[in-house]
Amino acid sequence: MKWNRGMLVSVKSGILAAALFFLMVGAANALEVRFVIGDVSLARQGATKKLDVAARVVSGDVIVTGKGGVALLAYDDGSEIKIMENSRVRIGSDIVKNSSSVSVLSGVVNAKFQKLRKGSEKKVYTPTTVCSVRGTDFLVGVSDGAESRVDMNEGALDVHNPYGAVRIESSQKSEIGVGESPKQDAPDTDLNDWKAANDAMLAQSPEKKADAMSAYVGKLGDNNARSGNSINSFQKRLSGKGIKDRAALEKAGADLDSLSGGIEDEAMLGEALESSIDGILVIFGSEKESIRAAFEKVREESNAVREQQRINYEALQAVRESYRKAYDSIMKGHKEYRDKIKGSVDRGAVTPPRL
Numbered sequence: 001m002k003w004n005r006g007m008l009v010s011v012k013s014g015i016l017a018a019a020l021f022f023l024m025v026g027a028a029n030a031l032e033v034r035f036v037i038g039d040v041s042l043a044r045q046g047a048t049k050k051l052d053v054a055a056r057v058v059s060g061d062v063i064v065t066g067k068g069g070v071a072l073l074a075y076d077d078g079s080e081i082k083i084m085e086n087s088r089v090r091i092g093s094d095i096v097k098n099s100s101s102v103s104v105l106s107g108v109v110n111a112k113f114q115k116l117r118k119g120s121e122k123k124v125y126t127p128t129t130v131c132s133v134r135g136t137d138f139l140v141g142v143s144d145g146a147e148s149r150v151d152m153n154e155g156a157l158d159v160h161n162p163y164g165a166v167r168i169e170s171s172q173k174s175e176i177g178v179g180e181s182p183k184q185d186a187p188d189t190d191l192n193d194w195k196a197a198n199d200a201m202l203a204q205s206p207e208k209k210a211d212a213m214s215a216y217v218g219k220l221g222d223n224n225a226r227s228g229n230s231i232n233s234f235q236k237r238l239s240g241k242g243i244k245d246r247a248a249l250e251k252a253g254a255d256l257d258s259l260s261g262g263i264e265d266e267a268m269l270g271e272a273l274e275s276s277i278d279g280i281l282v283i284f285g286s287e288k289e290s291i292r293a294a295f296e297k298v299r300e301e302s303n304a305v306r307e308q309q310r311i312n313y314e315a316l317q318a319v320r321e322s323y324r325k326a327y328d329s330i331m332k333g334h335k336e337y338r339d340k341i342k343g344s345v346d347r348g349a350v351t352p353p354r355l
């Protein structure tokens with residue numbers, strides 16, 4: 001492919017615009033507490049304290065509301081996360097760096113997102129669901145056993161997990177069980193009643209839930225192994241001769257974005273699921289040793305998968321660095337070629353004569 005000055009300027013402008021965009025997104029992703037009512041606490045690095053208004057929450061924080069407690073979190077762009085009573089919400093991730101995405105671990109949350117610019121999105125997670133948001137108003141409910149439900153108030157939402165995906169629009173509801181693909185038509189019941197019914201099923205059949213969670217953890221582990229293979233293949237692609245022009249560079253960038261999105265989503269799902277398992281262990285305590293042993297086994301399986309997810313994420317960052325170097329190398333080569341062409345032109349010979 002032959003490059004000209006216009007093409008090079010276009011690529012450089014696109015890269016600069018992308019860099020500025022991500023800086024803006026990073027700023028817009030900061031969350032602060034706008035108001036707090038009743039019993040609301042913040043858990044950070046093993047310590048728990050009362051949540052204060054105007055506090056800045058950071059990745060890894062867990063917000064817990066008690067009976068009658070409500071907290072409103074706001075992004076800088078005006079998007080809001082309202083955490084209802086008897087709920088647990090995690091901010092960000094231990095694995096995915098600099099994330100300010102919200103994971104609903106249990107309870108009910110009302111999310112209202114401002115319309116985002118084309119090509120951008122925010123995400124809300126549960127143990128079983130990824131909600132891809134571009135501007136909408138919806139409710140998310142999560143039972144103690146990690147079942148999820150999404151109720152649309154306004155707009156549209158893409159709901160997906162490792163088993164499948166649906167798109168829901170205004171007034172539609174999606175229900176997502178553990179180890180199941182999202183259903184587009186959930187029962188038209190009150191969200192709190194739905195949660196209570198699912199909590200009761202956990203109490204009645206905990207062994208069944210442990211089996212479902214174990215299968216789900218296995219699915220995340222299998223997907224993680226495939227992601228690891230994709231990372232290795234991508235690294236070989238970057239170190240070979242597969243990226244040598246603009247088209248190959250753009251294709252590699254798009255593929256890398258897709259791979260990154262999948263790895264980050266499943267890491268967030270894994271972390272949320274592990275929090276659900278911890279919550280179940282607290283619920284049952286030591287009342288039934290066999291039940292506790294079953295969930296502790298699932299917890300060990302989850303730990304192993306999360307560690308592999310962490311390894312994959314760190315390997316992904318190395319691939320990103322390799323891509324940056326490939327980009328710099330290609331752009332340097334084309335700059336040298338352009339400068340050589342410019343230097344070979346006799347400007348005096350092409351200057352129009354004075355009239």
